[in-house]
Amino acid sequence: MTDADTASLTERTRAIVPGGLVAAVHFLKDTAAFVLGEAALLLAAPNREQRRVAIHDGGILAAACDGQRLVTGGDDGKVMATDAGADSTIVAVDPKRRWIDQVAIGSGAVAWSAGRQVFVKTAKSEERTTDVPSSAGGLAFAPKGFRLAIAHYNGATLWFPNAAAAPERLEWKGSHLAVTFSPDGKFLVTAMQEPMLHGWRLADAKHMRMAGYAAKVRSLDWTADGDWLATGGSNQLILWPFAGKDGPLGKMPRMLAPAQGLAVEVACHPRQPVVAVGFADGLVLLVRLDDGAEIVARRPGAAPVSALAWNATGSLLAFGTEDGEAGIVDLG
């Protein structure tokens, strides 16, 4: 990849002006939904139309998306779902108007948490709840089976919302935040308050420690083939191998795209072995895993990249920053 590639990519970027911090970005079909720090979404449709949709009465604290519905949690105590047509519906309102700290979407269901209480609204609109020992740091639905992972202090909880059985507890000292299942459902990985990841092989709860980071890991994503877990938290892209039955046990990670800034956001291409990496200096790189080649998708700016997402086919890459810059790169 060359400078000419970079020039052509930056030329193919559609600038978006969200007017404030971009907390997250997701694609609803081919419409990029920029989740703003406060109150609204900015929907940027492929026909270049933009719509600002006010959904929360206050800050937006969490967002998750399955490509059809974008679920958000706010400091107004509301859980909202919005589709590509800017149609917003209320999923739930916390009776005590507590902050909705975390949300997740999967299996047609929506999950959210307020402090130590975790809720699920099933595809049949039935609501279930469970308590965890401390505030939920992250939520994730399993890829198969109706099961929710909840990260918290001193471990994670696996909850089957439709089963009467008590939730299963996975223990590991420390504060666990972001959580993700491997696409084959065999591993659960959390990002911790310390600069490290922790993983469990679910078959036998065997522990995996993934350390060596420069900072708290805030972004995790799986490559399309499920063989690698891409992470930020270092001055390069860190990829942990999950192809074998032992996952990264006893293995070293791959390290690509060494850079000046800290890698803060990662998003794996949905079809190809390519990872988009957003850095604290505003740089966005596309990194090809086969040979480590890099293309600059966005040059460094004034603030850290805070949001990064691909559309389902991988033809569009959307990014946003903490100081409210954003864009959509057309790779099609």
Place this chain on the structure above:
Amino acid sequence: MTDKIPVTVLTGYLGAGKTTLLNRILSEPHGKKYAVIVNEFGEIGIDNELIVGADEEVFEMNNGCICCTVRGDLIRIIDGLMRRKGKFDAIIVETTGLADPAPVAQTFFVDEAVGRRTRLDAVVAVADAKWLKDRLKDAPEAKNQIAFADVILVNKTDLVTPEELREIEMRVRAINPYARLHRTQRCSVPLGDVLARNAFDLERILDLEPAFLGSDGGAHHPDHGRDGAHAHHHDGMAHYHDEEIQSVSLRTEEPLDPDKFFPWVQDLVAKDGPSILRCKGILAFQGDPQRFVFQGIHMILDGDHQRPWREDEKRESRIVFIGRNLPEENIRRGFAACQV
């Protein structure tokens, strides 16, 4: 200086007057908007859009050390509040009467995202004059809060006699010689004495010198008259040595050797960090034209060159440690060995 949002931590026993002070901060016409993190909803009589309930979740870090703790809920709440940057100028964190201030304070130094966007301004302890004497005897958390504070309001002074007040202040000074101490009724202190103190700012460590240095009757006390309670504390130190929490003040006019000092202080906080609540220092290194300043909480040390020594200024190194059962003789010997 920076556009980091200042954070004031309010500690104090239930009923000491924390809520009174909070309501004053929120209601006085100072033109500033505050986001407030509280433990008890409903106590605040003021309508404020940005009031957040917290759970005081104290998390140990993975190294398993008992003093290396942060407030997990605070990390999450501050991250959430920063989504609404521009809607408030400062943050106030109210803790419960039983809370240890250290995990709150350490959060601002341990969590990178919190430290990048906010800065700890000061820890303010509100104490009820009438009850303080007893609380210092029977409640370790009360003593902890006094020892940790940058600003102490001895409140409800109308409920005690002048003699009792003097004794209370001496006890407070014996625990914490360098905090700013204010006598108040209904927390009626100018808010500038509580807010925007820059107590953790290395650039401003000079401003703390008067209170900070007075403990051993040192030579120069610029700006001494500002604090009414101040004048009492020299003899206070002589009479009330708190048996458990004490301060150790060190000073020398001999230049220090940085290659001896840094290993010594790092080793000291690594070993005695759980006992050391706070420390602060201004250092004169051999051949260094700049003042070096540092401050710390338990095992966390934060230090930097501050500014050139002035011509008219005595090149003197000064350190104070406040802690529980400090190994004073060890500390003194270790410090003396750092001199060139």
